[in-house]
Amino acid sequence: MNEIEDDRPLPARDAPLRALWRGAVDGWAAPGALERLPAARRLLDAGADRDDLTLLARAVxxxxxxxxxxxxxxxxxxxxxxxxxxxxxxxxxxxxxxWQ
Structure with missing residues (x-):
């Protein structure tokens, strides 16, 4: 995850949006995140590409x-x-x- 650190103060509405992005969207890029889901674990065990599954989970x-x-x-x-x-x-x- 290439996160840009930004020390500028955020407008009140930006903080919850960034928290949602980090938790819900980028949370799927964390180590072990996919393995928490049995279906994803089965796909990985069957040879699915981890990057593609991560991208799918993030997009969803x-x-x-x-x-x-x-x-x-x-x-x-x-x-x-x-x-x-x-x-x-x-x-x-x-x-x-x-969307790539």
Whole structure:
């Protein structure tokens, strides 16, 4: 994980978005994360590429977080959190690696 450390103060809405990104999206890149799921462990044992599985898990996590934020935004129309989720990517790539 190539994380860009940024010491600038974050607007109030950025902190929870970054926490969601680190926990839900990038959490799948942590050592042993895939092995916690029996289905992923079986795929790895069958020869699946770890990087591809990690990318899949991260992309699915992103979609789940995005959809959740979108639904929350519908309940509070001015929030727009789902629109800013990609900017929470600490790598500075705005999630581009998820769609390669």
């Amino acid at each position: 996590a992103y979609e789940a977080v995005f959809t959740t934020l979108e639904e929350l935004d519908r309940a509070r129309p001015a929030a727009g959190l789902h629109e800013d989720l990609l900017t929470a990517d600490p790598s500075g790539r705005d999630g581009q690696d998820l």
